[in-house]
Amino acid sequence: MNIEEIKKEKIKCLEWKNVKPWYEQVKKSFNIQKDNLFVDYSDWFTIGEKQDLTKEEHEVILETAKKLIPWRKGPFNLFGLKIDSEWQSNIKYNLIRPHFNLKDKVVADIGCNNGYYMFRMLEDKPKRLIGFDPSALTMLQFEFINHFVKSDIIYEKLGVEHLEYYNHTFDFIFMLGVLYHRADPVGCLKSLAKGLNKNGEILIDTFMIDGEEEVALTPNGRYSKIPNIYFIPTIPALKNWLNRAGFEDIEVIAITTTTSEEQRKTKWSFDQSLEDFLDKDDKTKTVEGYPAPKRVYIKAKKKN
Numbered sequence: 539m540n541i542e543e544i545k546k547e548k549i550k551c552l553e554w555k556n557v558k559p560w561y562e563q564v565k566k567s568f569n570i571q572k573d574n575l576f577v578d579y580s581d582w583f584t585i586g587e588k589q590d591l592t593k594e595e596h597e598v599i600l601e602t603a604k605k606l607i608p609w610r611k612g613p614f615n616l617f618g619l620k621i622d623s624e625w626q627s628n629i630k631y632n633l634i635r636p637h638f639n640l641k642d643k644v645v646a647d648i649g650c651n652n653g654y655y656m657f658r659m660l661e662d663k664p665k666r667l668i669g670f671d672p673s674a675l676t677m678l679q680f681e682f683i684n685h686f687v688k689s690d691i692i693y694e695k696l697g698v699e700h701l702e703y704y705n706h707t708f709d710f711i712f713m714l715g716v717l718y719h720r721a722d723p724v725g726c727l728k729s730l731a732k733g734l735n736k737n738g739e740i741l742i743d744t745f746m747i748d749g750e751e752e753v754a755l756t757p758n759g760r761y762s763k764i765p766n767i768y769f770i771p772t773i774p775a776l777k778n779w780l781n782r783a784g785f786e787d788i789e790v791i792a793i794t795t796t797t798s799e800e801q802r803k804t805k806w807s808f809d810q811s812l813e814d815f816l817d818k819d820d821k822t823k824t825v826e827g828y829p830a831p832k833r834v835y836i837k838a839k840k841k842n
């Protein structure tokens with residue numbers, strides 16, 4: 539696989555009929571040049587202050603942010619404009635935060651969406667930070683925000699399937715909320731192992747079901763109205779997958795049930811959110827009758 543050729547091919551999406559209008563709008567925001575902006579790396583990832591911009595510049599920021607709806611991950615505060623995304627991603631970030639130190643490490647965030655976690659990870663001063671995500675919309679959300687942050691984060695419009703062919707390996711790989719989207723989860727975890735340096739580590743989260751049996755739920759069609767969910771394992775089954783993929787020291791760091799505090803409709807998101815995905819009369823079930831979304835967070839090391 540020639541990764542440079544794939545990258546060139548993928549970037550052509552900026553000319554696609556549905557993507558071009560987003561890109562044209564983002565380019566307008568690139569005309570706003572500001573230096574030494576205030577940055578706050580906390581829950582509302584904040585760049586710049588209201589007084590930094592003229593009225594016309596504020597209008598461009600607002601128009602661009604609106605054009606790039608839905609904002610699934612965040613929240614961001616851009617020159618006082620509060621982009622309150624569907625997910626309060628700060629809840630996930632704060633949960634995983636005590637479990638890593640990225641100082642001087644080469645780090646990847648696979649399925650990085652618009653880069654919210656990567657922007658927050660900058661506080662650790664990693665040696666290099668690279669996000670992989672095949673979505674054009676989230677890439678443009680990232681480029682819009684990063685134009686003002688001016689970080690050296692690299693956003694690759696690539697998927698986890700490209701990781702093992704990338705031009706270098708990583709010390710630490712995050713892959714949050716991606717494994718259930720993969721039809722071959724063990725193969726996907728093997729790609730993570732191939733993408734790691736010796737002694738490399740991963741931190742992942744995925745949907746899980748309760749139980750001690752080594753089994754996985756395979757939804758028939760949609761799960762929580764999401765079309766591409768393939769396997770939802772018990773924790774013992776997930777540990778077997780990780781073991782087969784070449785990981786050891788497998789540590790469960792948290793188990794959570796998604797709440798409507800964490801995922802909800804906002805004016806920056808789609809029309810539907812968690813409350814529409816669960817059974818109206820029984821919030822422990824999805825609309826399809828499956829167990830409601832529960833996530834397990836795992837840290838593991840590559841076997842030597």
Ligand SMILES: Nc1ncnc2c1ncn2[C@@H]1O[C@H](C[S@+](CC[C@H]([NH3+])C(=O)[O-])CC(=O)[O-])[C@@H](O)[C@H]1O
Pocket residue numbers: 611627630648649650651652670671672673676696697698699713714715716719
């Ligand atoms: N082949 C692929 N390879 C990598 N990423 C992909 C692929 N296909 C889709 N994606 C991307 O994976 C992300 C899944 S969301 C998790 C976001 C964040 N990590 C979070 O944990 O909040 C799911 C969720 O919200 O649970 C999206 O950004 C897709 O574009």
